[in-house]
Amino acid sequence: MATPTTSRRTFLMASLGFTATKLIKPFSHQVLTAGQVIDRIKASVGIPWREQTVDNLIAGTPEIPVKGIASTMMATLDVLHRAADKGLNMVITHEPTYYSHQDRTEPIQQDALYQLKRSFIQQHGMAVFHFHDHWHGHRPDGIATGMIRELGWEKNIDSQNPRLFTFQETPLAQFAQGIASKLTIRTMRVIGDPQLPVRRVMASWGNVSLMPGVPYLAQADVLIVGETHEWELVEYVQDAIASGQKKALIILGHLLSEQAGMKYCAEWLKGFIPEVPIEFIASGEPYWRPDLPAK
Structure with missing residues (x-):
């Protein structure tokens, strides 16, 4: 037969155990749907x-x-x-x-x-x-925020236009190579003189049509897009260059022109979803170059 002291200790421990179970149950058994x-x-x-x-x-x-x-x-x-x-x-x-x-x-x-x-x-x-x-x-645009962070362009943003960036003068070929390196792009396409001095850059991530592509290009030396119709904006840029305008177009590919925005999305989600692991999974670039090993 248990002594009164043992009974009280047992009762106390049982009570504490019950209380602890009640406290942790909502966290450990809660189902997030x-x-x-x-x-x-x-x-x-x-x-x-x-x-x-x-x-x-x-x-x-x-x-x-x-x-x-x-x-x-x-x-x-x-x-x-x-x-x-x-x-x-x-x-x-x-x-x-x-x-x-x-x-x-x-x-x-x-x-x-x-x-x-x-x-x-x-x-x-x-x-x-x-x-x-x-x-x-x-606000700000989640995709644009992630892309700007990935490229390290936070200090280059125009205060009046979040699509417009200003840089120290850099030849187009060198500027494009820097982007390709930071985003690990295999198949970037560039239209324009490789030696074109680049200072003002307009970026429109993802798909860009002729409009607003034309007014975007008018505001900068180079327009960066994810993708566009080749018989529209690409032809327009070619004609602009042939007419003597100092312009260029950089085409990143749709996926890599927005992907860092979903990397940032994973971080954003963690701010209000603490119950489960959250991870960014990169989508593979769909294209490869015949002069480079395919991944």
Whole structure:
């Protein structure tokens, strides 16, 4: 038979144990769902959520328990495999998962590759969230912020225009090489005299059409874009140079012209999602040069 002292000690320890269990239970057993992650993004992005937007849960359901989050530029099959291998079952992607800006699947419902990708996501209990419009709408623009940080251009920004940068005069070839090195680009394309002195630079990350490409170019020595139609802005720049204008165009490739913005997104997410690991997974540059080893 236990002594009164033992009974009191046992009772006290049991009481403390019960209290400790109650205190840690909400943290250790709390389930964070994909829907809750999206709700926190909506609450934290700093702008009203649009009714018409591509920013939606593209795969999975809001009820899926989140074990970890991957932030990426493009949810390619390769990225999905790497995320699954790391136990990151929610993927936040800036660009589409299913090959169109709106992630429309009607035209590819019978496509074997689409079915393979959809099945992989389902089999691994994954959720994929398209985060494009509101990340650009964040102030400052989340993609631009990440790109400027990656390039180290914070001190070069024009105070009146966040797309415009001023540098010490540098030959175009050297300036372009510096960008390629910092972003690890294999397939950058440049139009213009390699010796052109570069001081004022306009950067428009991602896809740029003829308009606003033309007025952007008018404000700078060189315009930097991710991609553009070759029969529009590329032809315009060629004609501008042929007419005697001292201009240049640098084409980075869409993916690498925005990728650092999703690297920054991973850091941003950590500020209000502490429960699960969050990691940036880089999408591979899709192109390679025949004179360089393909990765």
